[in-house]
Amino acid sequence: MKLTIDHLSFSYSSFPVLKGIDLAIDLGEVLSIVGPNGSGKSTLLKCINRILKTKGNTVFVDGKDINKLNLKELSKIMGYVPQSSMSVFPFTVFDIVMMGRTPYIHWSPSEQDYEIVAETLDFLGLSDLAMRHFNELSGGEQQKVIIARALAQQPKILLLDEPTSNLDIKHQLEILCILKDLAQSKHCSIIVAMHDLNMASRFSDKMLMLKKGCIFAVGTPEKVLTEENIEAVYGIKAKVTKSIMGKPQVVPLEPISSKEVSETPSKFALLT
């Protein structure tokens, strides 16, 4: 399934957060969105998933405008994994993953829904935790459960908002390997907002670098992760080498004091 974004802009009340985003992502691709805090990564994901409504026709799935789909149809196409999750009431892991079947069930889950949930838990190696309470699990396990919930939706496009930011290195690797596998074996398109540039470089086919709500660079990790781009977007000096995986590897050196940072393009100056 092909996702196209055509000139997407979004403002919280009158404060513009995203300005003229154009993007296309193909079947089975992993796209990572990187950029400093407040650059609009989460907002972009929420706009794609219509959690935040944009004006006009901007997001298209296979050429169809998502604003024309109803929420239920959309939720069969896209799954969303939020930055942090908690459950107000004590639900079991199985219950939480079953909630992913919501678009398909009316009041009570069918036999097939139970099978799909069991398969999904098995796929992510969560079967042993199925009857545990969600709130008692570790951060890494919780994140996997939330990914399982999104997978139970059987989406064609999966959106993840910093899925690895609170996890130890093993869980980070596990989750990113699962995502890569999903993209390759199930031809799921995956869009993931991330902070770790090296992880993003290793696991994504395409990268999108945001700066203050605008696309600064887009393309392969080699094209996006250059010393100049990193300096301009993050305001740090960095060295980019090649990792043993053959992907660019970023070694951050030191922050540049704000005075030295090259001036942003003049259109930003107009806004302030």
Next chain:
Amino acid sequence: MRSVVFWLMGGLNRATWESIIILFPIVILTIFLMVLQAWNINVVSMGEDVATSLGVTPKRVLTVTMVLETLATASIISFTGVIGFVCLISPHIARMLIGSDHRFLIPCSSLVGACLLLCSDTVGRLVLQPTEIPVGIVTSLLGVPFFLYILVSRRRRIWG
């Protein structure tokens, strides 16, 4: 004046078969409609963003449940007067009994509430014979300690 006092204290001694004829269909209908919304309530409890991404409109679910709750409570209260704390205790007991899935929680807590009210009323009529204590007083006697317990246990959770 007497009926105002009665209404404020809350009690079942004015209940007649006529009030049941009116209340029964309203209560059954609202419970039925609430149970139909149960899965959506489960999903909304995970947060609004998540609910939206699962194809549920949180605002719609909240509006529907609020209207149903108000309808059920208001119609009962207008016959019995104010009987406090039943709604505080019974969902907690029900959740301890059968868990958080609202498909079962809603009917279960209605039943627990009914039992609680009936027991409190019976106790109120028997303890100080021949004087009857209004059921609202009995439920408050149960409810206040329960309320304090929840307050203290929640605070402990926040403070670690």
